Every structure is written in structure tokens, then in C-alpha cells.
Amino acid sequence: MQDEQRFVSLLYARLDALRERAGAAVEATTGQVTTVRQSRVERDIRVAEDSGLLAALNAVESGLCFGRIDLGPADAGADGTGAGGATHHIGRIGMRADDRERTPLLIDWRAPVARPFYLATGHTPMGLRRRRHLTTRGREVTALHDEIMDLGDTTRTGHEDPDADAVLLAALNSARTGRMSDIVQTIQAEQDRIIRAPYQGVRVVEGGPGTGKTAVALHRAAYLLYAHREQLARRAVLIVGPNPAFLGYIGEVLPSLGETGVLLATVGELFPGVVATGTDTPASAEVKGRAEMARILAEELAARQTLPDPVLEIAHEEYGTLTLDRDTAAEARQRARDTGEPHNLARPAFAFRIIDALTAQLAERIGADPLGGPNLLDPTDIAQLGKEIATSPEVQAAIDTLWPTLTPQELVAGFLAEPGDRLSARDAAAVRRSGPRTGADAIDDWTPADVPLLDEAAELLGEDDSVARAAAARERQERIAYAQGVLELSYGSRTQEFEDKEDEDSEVLGAHDVIDAERFADRHEEADTRSAAERAAADRTWAFGHIVVDEAQELSAMAWRLLMRRCPSRSMTLVGDPAQTGDAAGCDSWRQILGPYVGDRWELSRIGVNYRTPAEIMAVAAEVRRTADPDFEPPTSVRATGQEPDVRSVETSQLLRTAAGMTTVRPGGGRLAVIAPPALLPGLAAELPDASWGSAPDLTRPVVLLDARQAKGLEFDTVVVVAPEAIMAGSPRGTNDLYVALTRATQRLGVVRDASVPSRLPSLRG
Numbered sequence: 001m002q003d004e005q006r007f008v009s010l011l012y013a014r015l016d017a018l019r020e021r022a023g024a025a026v027e028a029t030t031g032q033v034t035t036v037r038q039s040r041v042e043r044d045i046r047v048a049e050d051s052g053l054l055a056a057l058n059a060v061e062s063g064l065c066f067g068r069i070d071l072g073p074a075d076a077g078a079d080g081t082g083a084g085g086a087t088h089h090i091g092r093i094g095m096r097a098d099d100r101e102r103t104p105l106l107i108d109w110r111a112p113v114a115r116p117f118y119l120a121t122g123h124t125p126m127g128l129r130r131r132r133h134l135t136t137r138g139r140e141v142t143a144l145h146d147e148i149m150d151l152g153d154t155t156r157t158g159h160e161d162p163d164a165d166a167v168l169l170a171a172l173n174s175a176r177t178g179r180m181s182d183i184v185q186t187i188q189a190e191q192d193r194i195i196r197a198p199y200q201g202v203r204v205v206e207g208g209p210g211t212g213k214t215a216v217a218l219h220r221a222a223y224l225l226y227a228h229r230e231q232l233a234r235r236a237v238l239i240v241g242p243n244p245a246f247l248g249y250i251g252e253v254l255p256s257l258g259e260t261g262v263l264l265a266t267v268g269e270l271f272p273g274v275v276a277t278g279t280d281t282p283a284s285a286e287v288k289g290r291a292e293m294a295r296i297l298a299e300e301l302a303a304r305q306t307l308p309d310p311v312l313e314i315a316h317e318e319y320g321t322l323t324l325d326r327d328t329a330a331e332a333r334q335r336a337r338d339t340g341e342p343h344n345l346a347r348p349a350f351a352f353r354i355i356d357a358l359t360a361q362l363a364e365r366i367g368a369d370p371l372g373g374p375n376l377l378d379p380t381d382i383a384q385l386g387k388e389i390a391t392s393p394e395v396q397a398a399i400d401t402l403w404p405t406l407t408p409q410e411l412v413a414g415f416l417a418e419p420g421d422r423l424s425a426r427d428a429a430a431v432r433r434s435g436p437r438t439g440a441d442a443i444d445d446w447t448p449a450d451v452p453l454l455d456e457a458a459e460l461l462g463e464d465d466s467v468a469r470a471a472a473a474r475e476r477q478e479r480i481a482y483a484q485g486v487l488e489l490s491y492g493s494r495t496q497e498f499e500d501k502e503d504e505d506s507e508v509l510g511a512h513d514v515i516d517a518e519r520f521a522d523r524h525e526e527a528d529t530r531s532a533a534e535r536a537a538a539d540r541t542w543a544f545g546h547i548v549v550d551e552a553q554e555l556s557a558m559a560w561r562l563l564m565r566r567c568p569s570r571s572m573t574l575v576g577d578p579a580q581t582g583d584a585a586g587c588d589s590w591r592q593i594l595g596p597y598v599g600d601r602w603e604l605s606r607i608g609v610n611y612r613t614p615a616e617i618m619a620v621a622a623e624v625r626r627t628a629d630p631d632f633e634p635p636t637s638v639r640a641t642g643q644e645p646d647v648r649s650v651e652t653s654q655l656l657r658t659a660a661g662m663t664t665v666r667p668g669g670g671r672l673a674v675i676a677p678p679a680l681l682p683g684l685a686a687e688l689p690d691a692s693w694g695s696a697p698d699l700t701r702p703v704v705l706l707d708a709r710q711a712k713g714l715e716f717d718t719v720v721v722v723a724p725e726a727i728m729a730g731s732p733r734g735t736n737d738l739y740v741a742l743t744r745a746t747q748r749l750g751v752v753r754d755a756s757v758p759s760r761l762p763s764l765r766g
Ligand SMILES: Nc1ncnc2c1ncn2[C@@H]1O[C@H](COP(=O)(O)OP(=O)(O)OP(=O)(O)O)[C@@H](O)[C@H]1O
Pocket: 168, 171, 172, 181, 182, 183, 186, 187, 188, 191, 207, 208, 209, 210, 211, 212, 213, 214, 215, 216, 577, 580, 611, 612, 712, 713, 714, 715, 743
């Protein structure tokens, strides 16, 4: 213990020194006064990089070092210290000593050298003699757990653990905080294989509740950022979750692993400029999420490209009335459509044809030879006439009527105002919005299900950004010109602290990692020192390096279209559980989701051990699932608590009071959730004035009040489920919702049911 404490203290001293250096670097560069633009840019880039490094160093304080592996033959370390064979300490980041050799002190958990820590078994020791888990509180080593991997090794340290899973079980039994924590100390072999799977292609991770899908997805993101730092730091990783509360719940995991450059978002947050504050009814979300909406929006747009009926008269200020007939407009429309460009970009082709036709008409009128000879106007006169037509406000207004420039908001608002032309009466009623048909602000409370529609509309419309693009190209040339100088400067001050790999190719990205000035210039646009994740958040057309989707079964077909556009490389990790699908728009099978994009070129990994829910609770939850699927096999719980769920049947009038009474029993503190049908939440909130509830509940509070959908992906020490039959009957996927609700507890489950409601579930009859 003393040896380990000494070593851990040394690591923290080194961490402090690195922080100090990074902090001083930020301060020194921030304080620099520069006048030349180039040096200003260099300064900003340095500040951004140093701040990122400082943030990462600050985030790894807790549990900096958590493991050790001793390699080599059994007789190498007869004194039990590991001397003789190689010994590596494993931690959240890699660190080297400040000596000439830059001796590795701490191995990053993601480095290949650390892998046996997670995979070695007595059967396949992978060269390990001993595996040690270090438990720390703050900077103090509080416990050691040793596992002997080489059965021929007779040395003993006194910390050998008879129960190899003691560290894992301690983690699983610890009181919850309302924030997910990382599992870096106890990643299990089946999880490790997924975390480190190759980064190309689409990987689906399927598993029941509590099998660690979310944990695996987040650690995989951290691993990929480590192993493919150069590609991914520039393109950023996107993590998609079902709702903001869930993103808050998982938001601290990646920073605690030293990774801050990841964008966490719901699909509803992925259309820059729109904040989806509205809510959909289940029916409207289902209709808006259907794949056929892509065709319907295209039809809506085609209908906005109108024709005169039968003619459009244009009152020209100078030349009197011009007439645009239906055939001419139809021909212009066809030409514009034939360009294959999106609507707004095809508009010039349409306008050109119309102006041409009107010019010919005018020339015919004013240049006609009264004696029947050829037209009296020469080509210069006609060109002049053409210009006048093109700049005429009346003509422009006419073109606008027939082929209007549209924003995505205008197109979608127009459709939602009158959906009846393209949907059945019932579906139209579900999605119809009142309000003005056009105008950028026609809708100010977009819903999450509108966002994929807006994205689809943006694709159909295109954006005329030719002016902006020309300006950007000019700027880029200028950036390349000075980037070479910046590179030289950056190389001299490279950051090496995170290194523990043999080849120095990844770790913290410094400017020098980027091999040429052109790419460097691309990465650091002028005066834009935002991280890749921040820039990605503001750019609808950003192509992410990798996308992780959690609760992937909840996304609609339209949401998948949006996500696939954000990831042209199709490097994705999707985790989910079709048995937990709650959203009516959600998909039932991975094949159905992925087929349109990658055919059958995707890999499926299944994980089958439930780390969250004790066996006694899982038995009740499985019975619920079996009402929908008699062959259902739940994941195997890794532990049992010996405590059966507390099921109470009470009179209707006592439902809320009984539930509230059950929240007072919280042995050991921790967090408790009451999960109830939405209609009962206000009444429960009145009974439980201190509970947090509503659209953005504070999950760190001792008692939280949720409906089943909100509870998805979350966990609590104790869960009280109210009116299970009503949850089941509450929606077409109500059985899944109840299954989700029942599987949220890590320790205790209470169920309060209305005795007057018949139940199909023997174990819930109380
Ligand atoms: N290897 C592990 N070591 C320690 N804890 C683990 C491990 N794997 C999973 N857990 C814990 O198990 C719990 C469930 O994990 P997680 O939330 O990732 O499961 P999930 O499969 O996403 O569940 P759900 O489908 O219900 O949302 C979490 O508390 C997580 O920290």
C-alpha cells in the first residue's frame, strides 16, 4: 500500500506540474499583445490548444491511476513488487516523467499495452503474472485487489482477492449520483472487444437493459478519439441521445476520460438556427417520422413551382403589359428541373428562360417592321431590352410567384399548414399547424420531429452560397500562405505529456501533427478558434468523423436520413434495444433502419449481462415483456440482492399517497425515481413537493418524478413504479414502456397498483 501510495503521489505531482505548465502557457499567450493578423491567429490557436489540454488535465483528477499489470515469468518478481518483469500502471491518461528518456509513468487505458488489464484471464493470461486494481479516494490509495493470473506464481502480497469481481460489484452497488460515471476500471472483456472494434463501418450493439450499452458507446468514442486522433479531432465525434436530460446524465463521462471535444446532441438540436421548443403528440411524431415524408416534401416543393393559369400578365412600367403563357412557363420549369440542382439553385435557370421569352416577346412587339420586313432591332438593342426585363421589379415578382426562393422553414411551415393534400384526413389532422402559411417566422415552436423535416427541406432547396464560397476560397489562399510559418512555430512547442505509445502519432493534437500547411489552414480558419465540435454544431452540412447513437431504436426513418447525411463515411456505432422501443415512430429492426444506407454491410454485437438490475427485479420485468413476446429471454443479471420487489395493490384514492409514502424509505441515501403515467405526475408532484419533475428534471436531486419515456437510459438506486397497467395501456408500445420503467433500479423496486384494475401480470398482483 505504501509503495503504491508513493507512486500515486508521484503521479499527482506530475499532473500538477503539467497543469501548471499548461495554465501558464494559456496565460502567457492570452496576455500577448499582437498587431499583425498572422500573429493574432497563431496566438488564438495556441490559446485554444493549451486550454483544451488544461481542461483535459483538470478532468482526470479523480481516479487518475486505477490499475497495474505485472508481466513476465512467475519467478521474475519474487518480492511481489513486480521487479524483474515489466510493471505498468494504468490510468485515465498517459504520462511520462520529466526526465531525459521521458520514461513512461502511466499508461493510457486505451493503449495496446493496457489491453491485458481488461482481457487477461487465468486461462489466457496474455503474459500477465498479476493484475491489480487500485482504489483511491481523492489522492489517497484506499484498497488494493490483486488477481494472480499465473497459477505457478507462489508469491503473495496479502491483497489477493478471493472474489475476482469484488471491484466490479463494489462499483455496481455504489449509490447513484444522478450522473453516469465511467467504467474504465472494470470494463469487461465482452465490452472491451466492442470498445476497440475497428472504426470503419457501421457497428450495432444490441443488449437488454443495463448491459452497459451506453457505457460501452461512450468508452468507444473515447477509444476512437485516442486511436484515430488525427482524423477524428478534425472531423469531430457526434453522440446522439434521446433527450436533453439523458445527455445531461451522460455528459460527464467523456470529460472524466480526458475527452472534451465531442458534440452531444439530440436529433432535435441538429438543425442550426432552430431550437425545438415544441412537443409532438405521439401521433404527429409518428406521421412526421415516416420515410415517405421525404417524397411528400418533394411533392410539396414541386407544387410550389407553379404555372400561369392560363396566362400571367406582367405590367411593365415602361413597355406596358407582357404576357407569360402556360406553355412557356412549363418549358422553363422543365429546363430548371432538368438541371438536377436543388430548388433555390435551379432558380436562375428558370429565371433565364422566362426573361428570354419575355425579351423576345417585347422585341417582337416594338421592333416589328410595319411593312412586314425583318425585325428592326439589332442584337445590341435586344440585349439592352433583355437587361431591362431582367432588372424589372414586376418581372422579378412574376418569377417569384412561379418559382419562389424558399427557406426550409417556409417550405415545412407551408406543408404543415395544409397537409391535407398529401396525407390521409387522419394523418393530416395529427400534424396540421395553424398560422400563416409563409414567412420565415411562421412557426416559432418547432418540435423535435420537425427537425428532420427541416433538414430534408434544406436538402431539397439547397442554399445559394456562391458569394460566400468565393470569399471563403480567397481567404483560404491567404491562410495557406501564412500557415507554414505557424507550423514551424508550433513544432517547437509541441505537447508530449499524453504520450505513452511507441510511435508518437496521436495523443493531444498539436499543429505539428498536421503535415502540410494546406490542411493546417483548413483546420484553423481565420479567427475561428472554436473546436471542431463547436464548429460542427453550427454547420448543417458538417461531416462527422464518427457518430454514436444511443437508444438508436427510438429514431424515426426521417431522423436516420438526417444522421446519415451527417456521416458520409458511415463510420457509426449504434446502440439500442428493440424491446425498449417506446416512440411510435421508432424502428423495429436494424435491417429496416440500415438497409437503405448500407444494405447488409453492418456488424452486430450482442451483449448479454445485465450490470444494473438485480435478478429479483429482472424476473418481474421479464414477465412483462413475455406478455408481448412469449419467448423473450432477458439478459442475465450479474447479481442478486435477496430483496423481492415490494408490490402493493391499493384503492384508487390511495394510489398517489401510497407511492409518496414509499419514497421515504431510501436506505443508504442515493437516488430514487417515481415513474408514473403522465396523467398522474401533477398529482404526485403535489404529494412530493421536493421532487424534481417536468420537461427538464434535475436528476441529481434525491427524488425525481418521471414518465416512462423520460426514464429511458437512466438509473436510480430505488424506483417506485405507479399504476403499471396504465403505463402499459398508455400507448401502442406501452409494454415496452413498462419494461423500461421496471428495469431502472440498481437496488430496490416498489410497485403501487390500482386494485380495481385487472392485471395480466401475476407477479404484479401484490
Ligand atoms: N464493466 C462495468 N463496470 C462497472 N459498471 C458497469 C459496467 N458495465 C456497465 N456498468 C454499469 O451498469 C449500468 C448500466 O449501464 P448502461 O446504462 O450503459 O446500460 P444500457 O445497456 O445502456 O441500459 P439501458 O438499455 O437500460 O439504457 C451503469 O451504471 C453502468 O455504469
